[in-house]
Amino acid sequence: MATPVFRPVADHALLVEFGTEIGDTAHEAVLSLDRALAAAPFPGFREAIPAYVNLLVDFDPQQADHAGAEAGLRRLLSARPPAPAPQSWQVACCYEAEFAPDLDALAAACGLSREAAIAAHLAAEYRVYMYGFAPGYAYLAGVPPALQQPRKPAPVRGLPAGSVMVAGPQCLVSTLVMPTGWWVIGRSPERILLNEADRPVLFAVGDRVRFRRIARAELERAP
Amino acid sequence: MKALLRASFAGPYVTVQDGGRPGRMRFGVPASGGMDRLALAAANLALGNPAGAPVVEISRGGLVLDCLEGALSLAVAGGGFILESRGEKLGAWRVLSLRAGERLAIRPGPWGSWCYLAFAGQLRAPVWLGSQATHALSGLGGGVIRSGQEIAVDDAEIRAELAGAIPCPVLARPRHRLRVVLGPQDRFFPAAALESFLTARYRLTESYDRMGVRLAGPSVTPEGALSIPSEAILRGSVQVAGDGVPTILLADHQTTGGYPKIATVVSADLDSLAQLRPRDGVGFEAVSPDRAVALARQRAAAERAYLAALARHTATATAGGKTLPR
Numbered sequence: 001m002a003t004p005v006f007r008p009v010a011d012h013a014l015l016v017e018f019g020t021e022i023g024d025t026a027h028e029a030v031l032s033l034d035r036a037l038a039a040a041p042f043p044g045f046r047e048a049i050p051a052y053v054n055l056l057v058d059f060d061p062q063q064a065d066h067a068g069a070e071a072g073l074r075r076l077l078s079a080r081p082p083a084p085a086p087q088s089w090q091v092a093c094c095y096e097a098e099f100a101p102d103l104d105a106l107a108a109a110c111g112l113s114r115e116a117a118i119a120a121h122l123a124a125e126y127r128v129y130m131y132g133f134a135p136g137y138a139y140l141a142g143v144p145p146a147l148q149q150p151r152k153p154a155p156v157r158g159l160p161a162g163s164v165m166v167a168g169p170q171c172l173v174s175t176l177v178m179p180t181g182w183w184v185i186g187r188s189p190e191r192i193l194l195n196e197a198d199r200p201v202l203f204a205v206g207d208r209v210r211f212r213r214i215a216r217a218e219l220e221r222a223p
Numbered sequence: 224m225k226a227l228l229r230a231s232f233a234g235p236y237v238t239v240q241d242g243g244r245p246g247r248m249r250f251g252v253p254a255s256g257g258m259d260r261l262a263l264a265a266a267n268l269a270l271g272n273p274a275g276a277p278v279v280e281i282s283r284g285g286l287v288l289d290c291l292e293g294a295l296s297l298a299v300a301g302g303g304f305i306l307e308s309r310g311e312k313l314g315a316w317r318v319l320s321l322r323a324g325e326r327l328a329i330r331p332g333p334w335g336s337w338c339y340l341a342f343a344g345q346l347r348a349p350v351w352l353g354s355q356a357t358h359a360l361s362g363l364g365g366g367v368i369r370s371g372q373e374i375a376v377d378d379a380e381i382r383a384e385l386a387g388a389i390p391c392p393v394l395a396r397p398r399h400r401l402r403v404v405l406g407p408q409d410r411f412f413p414a415a416a417l418e419s420f421l422t423a424r425y426r427l428t429e430s431y432d433r434m435g436v437r438l439a440g441p442s443v444t445p446e447g448a449l450s451i452p453s454e455a456i457l458r459g460s461v462q463v464a465g466d467g468v469p470t471i472l473l474a475d476h477q478t479t480g481g482y483p484k485i486a487t488v489v490s491a492d493l494d495s496l497a498q499l500r501p502r503d504g505v506g507f508e509a510v511s512p513d514r515a516v517a518l519a520r521q522r523a524a525a526e527r528a529y530l531a532a533l534a535r536h537t538a539t540a541t542a543g544g545k546t547l548p549r
Contacts, residue, residue: 007406007407008404008406008407008512009404009406009407009457009487010403010404010457010459010487010488010489010490010512010515011404011489011490011491011512011515011516011518011519012457012490012519013457013487015407015454015455020451020452021452022452046245046246047245047246047247047248047249048249049248049249049455049478049479050249051452051453051454051455051479052452052453052454053452053454054454054455056454056455056457058248058457061490061515061516061519061520061523062519062520062523065512065513065516066512066513066516130453130479131249131250131251131478131479132251132453132455132477132478132479132480133251133453133477133478133479133480134251134360134361134477134478135250135251135252135358135361135363136250136251136252137251139453175361176360176361178360195351195352196352197352197353200247200250200252200352201250201251205249
């Protein structure tokens with residue numbers, strides 16, 4: 001594993017940075033350290049937050065300091081904890097116009113027909129890179145290049161939970177009513193945020209996701 | 224016995240909070256809990272409750288409660304809030320009782336943004352992921368208290384022996400000079416911007432809620448990339464958006480973001496920061512990571528001493544002034 005850069009954050013965290021550009025190498029290193037840390041935490045370790053290129057490691061300043069945490073983490077860098085096999089998920093998505101306010105505009109911006117844009121979204125396999133922003137917001141990477149557009153210039157308010165949205169290479173299924181500048185292309189009945197203390201979310205980071213097209217009737221039947 | 228209260232008026236951002244739900248940021252869930260954790264603990268300990276028991280967090284909007292049924296003791300701590308009860312005006316930081324037919328109003332006073340109302344009994348409120356703390360953005364957890372809403376407290380009791388003032392320590396006062404550790408993206412800011420960030424006087428704006436507070440003052444514009452691959456944000460992160468205006472993230476912060484963070488406020492100063500009000504001035508002082516750890520330990524020792532004295536006082540009063548076994 002490449003030697004990361006350790007950056008102190010306030011009195012209680014270290015940002016362990018494996019690169020500056022989003023890519024699989026940096027992300028694999030993040031997940032590997034995350035697993036090693038879970039298996040062998042240093043004294044005072046509180047929690048770790050994996051992201052695209054770095055792992056934020058939070059510790060209790062009553063029990064540890066930055067130098068101690070860094071030493072504990074350096075010892076884990078050579079560990080190669082076995083990666084669990086990623087689980088595959090099928091997420092239902094209804095692309096009908098009422099639930100897909102930005103689908104036509106996104107297709108047009110990509111020079112695709114509406115059906116071709118849907119087909120492109122359905123053809124891809126997505127990888128769960130991280131959770132972030134709000135509870136249960138799983139960032140799925142893998143939007144095909146033909147469907148990639150930067151986020152819209154201005155956010156739209158009040159998008160319902162379950163909105164399937166894309167921006168650049170990323171896709172996500174929202175869990176809360178939120179403003180967003182992403183392109184909303186469908187609606188999913190899938191519940192990603194669970195009310196279980198030991199398993200609050202459906203996907204594990206590293207899992208794979210594919211979308212399955214459903215008609216309005218199936219969306220409306222969902223509990 | 225049950226006590227039933229009605230929030231005859233509740234300002235915005237009045238929510239159920241407790242010690243929070245730490246350890247789940249990897250799922251997009253911030254710890255939440257009290258904006259001023261010391262005051263929350265003080266209110267609970269003054270009644271003999273566990274420090275992180277559920278309470279109602281009151282904003283500067285205030286709260287008016289009518290007791291509909293039963294009777295119970297309450298503790299109010301945090302900020303310089305004003306209480307009105309039985310025709311009397313008192314300062315916050317007090318244990319008092321409320322009986323059916325009586326009213327308690329809690330209003331903002333000379334200082335502070337957040338005040339805590341603890342109950343002698345169990346506050347009935349939904350639990351989400353093991354905690355009753357409300358995540359304001361989603362409303363998950365104990366929930367937002369709205370005007371007209373009823374609040375039930377189970378096993379409510381009067382603890383008359385605890386009535387009286389709760390000492391308000393210097394630790395609980397607002398801080399205008401915030402200690403920060405620079406970074407983790409300070410390298411993206413030109414030297415002049417860092418200099419300006421550390422010497423200028425900023426003000427809190429009205430954009431202040433449980434998620435964070437936007438400041439007003441000189442803009443600090445990063446060089447080059449305005450966005451980085453999304454990464455973790457913490458309570459205390461000072462994030463600089465495209466307009467160069469710093470925002471300090473607080474208890475219900477988003478867990479990740481792609482804007483550079485010029486600095487992070489040390490944990491020792493976060494409760495006191497939360498008691499500032501819009502238009503109050505703040506300045507930033509850079510300290511080394513080691514100094515920040517030392518500050519965290521000093522603050523924790525001072526908090527422990529204060530809270531232990533409070534718990535001793537409560538225990539002694541509960542035992543009827545008899546000497547407690549050591």
